[in-house]
Amino acid sequence: xxxxxxxxxxxxxxxxxxxxxxxxxxxxxxxxxxxxxxxxxxxxxxxxxxxxxxxxxxxxxxxxxxxxxxxxxxxxxxxxxxxxxxxxxxxxxxxxxxxxxxxxxxxxxxxxxxxxxxxxxxxxxxxxxxxxxxxxxxxxxxxxxxxxxxxxxxxxxxxxxxxxxxxxxxxxxxxxxxxxxxxxxxxxxxxxxxxxxxxxxxxxxxxxxxxxxxxxxxxxxxxxxxxxxxx
Amino acid sequence: xxxxxxxxxxxxxxxxxxxxxxxxxxxxxxxxxxxxxxxxxxxxxxxxxxxxxxxxxxxxxxxxxxxxxxxxxxxxxxxxxxxxxxxxxxxxxxxxxxxxxxxxxxxx
Numbered sequence: 001x002x003x004x005x006x007x008x009x010x011x012x013x014x015x016x017x018x019x020x021x022x023x024x025x026x027x028x029x030x031x032x033x034x035x036x037x038x039x040x041x042x043x044x045x046x047x048x049x050x051x052x053x054x055x056x057x058x059x060x061x062x063x064x065x066x067x068x069x070x071x072x073x074x075x076x077x078x079x080x081x082x083x084x085x086x087x088x089x090x091x092x093x094x095x096x097x098x099x100x101x102x103x104x105x106x107x108x109x110x111x112x113x114x115x116x117x118x119x120x121x122x123x124x125x126x127x128x129x130x131x132x133x134x135x136x137x138x139x140x141x142x143x144x145x146x147x148x149x150x151x152x153x154x155x156x157x158x159x160x161x162x163x164x165x166x167x168x169x170x171x172x173x174x175x176x177x178x179x180x181x182x183x184x185x186x187x188x189x190x191x192x193x194x195x196x197x198x199x200x201x202x203x204x205x206x207x208x209x210x211x212x213x214x215x216x217x218x219x220x221x222x223x224x225x226x227x228x229x230x231x
Numbered sequence: 232x233x234x235x236x237x238x239x240x241x242x243x244x245x246x247x248x249x250x251x252x253x254x255x256x257x258x259x260x261x262x263x264x265x266x267x268x269x270x271x272x273x274x275x276x277x278x279x280x281x282x283x284x285x286x287x288x289x290x291x292x293x294x295x296x297x298x299x300x301x302x303x304x305x306x307x308x309x310x311x312x313x314x315x316x317x318x319x320x321x322x323x324x325x326x327x328x329x330x331x332x333x334x335x336x337x338x339x
Contacts, residue, residue, distance in 0.1 A: 016324045045241055051248045058244055066236045068243045075247025081287075082248070084280050086255035087273045090265055093256070100256075107252045109284060116277055161332035164306065167288040168327040171307055174281040175314045175323075186275060190282020203290050207283070214279050215272070222271045228278075 006128030009121055014136040017110050020166040021137065025144015026151075027163075028055060033152045035059055046145035050138060051108060054078050081207050085112035092116070096127035106134035110169070117173045183228035189217065298339045306331035 025046060032042040037059075045055050054075050061071055085107050092115070093103050103111075111134045120129050178187055197209040232240075259265035265273070292300045310327035317323065 012321065015321060019328070041237075045244075049241065049244045049248055051244075054244050054248060058241065062232070062237055062240060066232050066240070068239050071240050071243040072247045075244045076251060079248050079251040081280075081283070082251040083255055084276055086252055087269060088277050088280065090255060090259055090269070090273050094260060104252050104256050105249065109287075113281070113284065117281075161335045162328065164303075164331040165324060165328040167285075167303070168306070168310055168324045168331070170281070170284045170288050171310050171327070172314055172320050172323045174285050175311060176320065177278050177281050179315070179318070181278060186278035187282050190279030191286060192282075193279070194283040194286040198286060198290060206290070207287060210283055214276070214283070218272055218275055218279075219268060221275070222268045228275070 002125050003128055003132075006124050007132045009124045010129050010132035010136060013114050013118060014133055014140075016165050016169045017114070017137050018140050019162065020169065021110075021140035022144040022147070023162045023165070024052060025141050025146075026148035028052070029145040029148020029150070030152060031056075031148075032059055032145075033149055035063065037062075039146070039149045042145040042149040043142065046142045047138075050106060050141060051075075051079055051082075052141070077205075077208060080211060081109075082107060082112075084211065085109075085116075088112070088116060092126070093130065096130065099127055099131045103130050103134055106138050108137065110166070111137050113170060113173050117176055181228065182230055186228060189214065193217075298335070302331060302334040302339050306334060 028046070029042045032045075033039075041062075042055075045058065049055050049058070057074065057078065058071070061067070061074075086104065089103075089107065089112065093100055096103060114133050114137075115130045118129065118133070120126050174187065178184060181187065193213050194206065194210040197213065198206040200206075201209045255269075259269055289300075289303060292303050294300045306327055309330050310323050313326055314320075314323040
């Protein structure tokens with residue numbers, strides 16, 4: 001009963017991810033097959049790695065020389081932003097029992113965004129809500145990759161631009177935060193610092209750069225005991 | 232590369248990903264309570280992260296070539312107005328996406 005209610009509550013906010021992950025997952029599966037990998041590669045990579053951008057990068061690395069250390073370092077670099085998600089979820093995921101391991105395991109961009117921003121109904125257990133959001137996202141991603149891997153190149157999708165659904169999701173979550181807050185400085189800081197970092201450092205390093213700057217600025221803010229003004 | 236080496240490469244990606252997700256929890260939960268500044272970061276980072284993610288999702292848009300990011304900007308403005316009007320996340324996301332698809336398939 002408790003679980004069914006949480007699953008129902010989690011399904012609706014997960015719908016944009018269903019669209020986005022199925023589409024991107026199918027693209028990823030097709031791409032891996034076209035590069036000569038068997039079905040099991042996209043299937044197990046989407047299941048175990050569960051970090052889209054790394055999986056795409058791995059496709060070309062797996063065709064090069066054997067270099068496990070480079071894979072490790074590159075993954076740490078691409079996914080460093082996940083540390084920020086964990087820091088932000090420390091309190092929310094604290095009392096979730098055995099589910100905590102899986103919640104952390106599945107903490108991708110989208111699971112973080114939905115679970116952090118969600119207004120969970122009073123009668124729904126937050127732990128189970130987080131769990132089902134994460135599980136559904138995971139299933140959508142593995143499902144998409146498997147469908148794409150199965151169908152290979154025999155699929156025509158008149159869906160150019162559907163990948164924008166993930167941008168739309170992130171923009172809406174940003175706007176929700178924006179309309180909720182009185183003080184927009186943190187939101188603007190995120191936009192500004194990241195844009196600047198992208199301009200200066202380029203696509204490969206800008207997230208790391210932005211993280212370092214945001215981290216330092218917030219440490220200074222903490223030292224000065226600054227808090228955003230509340231509504 | 233043989234299959235075993237490929238599996239090791241993929242495992243490295245799993246280890247790297249899990250490291251970034253687990254480290255804060257391993258360091259700061261249960262008996263070891265997170266220090267003040269970590270809790271402060273946890274409370275104040277999210278608005279900045281959401282801004283960071285918006286830019287992150289637009290990183291492959293080129294403002295110099297092709298459609299110069301114009302359809303993306305129009306679609307984001309469209310989402311802004313729809314969302315300010317109705318405040319329904321799914322409505323804003325789906326209309327915004329369809330509008331973008333329409334723009335790049337038929338207009339640009």
